[in-house]
Amino acid sequence: MRNLLFKASFEGSSFHGWQQQENAVTVQGELKKAWQRLTGEEPNIIGCSRTDAGVHANEYFFNVKTESRIPCECFPVALMSAKLPGEIALLSCAEASADFNARFDSVKKEYVYVFENTAVPSPFNYKRAYNYKYPMDIEKMNEAAAHFVGEHDFSAFCASGAQVKTKTRTIYAASVERDGDKVIFRVCGNGFLYNMVRIMAGTLLHVCCGKINPQDIPSIIESKDRARAGVTAPPDGLYLNKVYFPGDANEG
């Protein structure tokens, strides 16, 4: 039995997130149906992240154990042609070791959160960015974002109800840059809590509008109090951008 690792990309606005659900269109659910059509197998599709409804992925990995003999180089196109929606693309397929698990083996992830900074939201960015029409102070946002870097208990940046052993995560990099009409918040870490990037993005918006000072971020983190951080920014602007596994050239 082969263990195949797929690299994918999806536009999340038409999906109720990654994870399969009854009566809802999800990325995992659509992949499963296409897999069944193509191979006849009932697959166990293990995704690298449980992205929420409306969240996008420039890069996403999942692995599947299979008896299928379809060669790796043919598998992505074959699976896409098995009526996979056009909002999901399969970019590559490679054989992984038998015990590889896309969920547990990822060591680092990068997310981007895209703000559209225009007076009028473009219809072409609808559901793909979060429109903010007031001036954005990139320098101040960067100053705030820099405080996210390091190993911290991010309880203040976690949606309530999340069941995890520890809320300590390490952020390797966090920065904000302008790209034309867009303002992009980029954050890389060893793991992320539920809604963590969206709460960070909402907090940066509060920095923009003066509700939070950049130098207040450390005390907000220390407080572990969700109420002190900013709003949860909508999923529209959130993209899983890069996923790293052990042995990746740029893993470190």
Next chain:
Amino acid sequence: MRNLLFKASFEGSSFHGWQQQENAVTVQGELKKAWQRLTGEEPNIIGCSRTDAGVHANEYFFNVKTESRIPCECFPVALMSAKLPGEIALLSCAEASADFNARFDSVKKEYVYVFENTAVPSPFNYKRAYNYKYPMDIEKMNEAAAHFVGEHDFSAFCASGAQVKTKTRTIYAASVERDGDKVIFRVCGNGFLYNMVRIMAGTLLHVCCGKINPQDIPSIIESKDRARAGVTAPPDGLYLNKVYFPGDANEG
């Protein structure tokens, strides 16, 4: 009664085209509903073009006669807030002369047709570009496109069943350029027949794959035979890009 000219933009993939229809979501239909909500009036919304289902507009104009006293500078945001779908944006509003008509007064239009030239279609270009995975010879496409320029009877580039007095149109410019993974066909003329740009785009694809030689374009035009031109490219890649009215600075 004021005659208001609106500049709009829309992402066409969720609409059955511009024109209002029963039991189908259209751009004109959505604008009409928003107008009724905002003003209570039953508007006559006159669009500059009857774009097909799935076609996009970077720039689109429509005019409406109204008794409303909402100031021009507030009207776009007010109308958008009256539950206009996010796939439609209103960019500006200005008062026009009483006899101005967005449909009949436009003197020139530019369309772009966007090809995505990648091995795997990106989910972010789905319904927004036409994926073509083989190499594209921009020089050859440009050579072919140049033959569109001038005043011609474009019967060979018109979908059958079109009821128009004359199929003679003037093309002012037609060119193809690569922009990263995208290949963009840009065409500007005094008017366009039904499916004309999409048939031109399909013909350029036939040039790409060697079915049609660039130097054959003049004889295809002369033949007035639809069967000699290429396929009708799908609406996904088509964008109304610019619309000119008399007196525009760059109208000529």
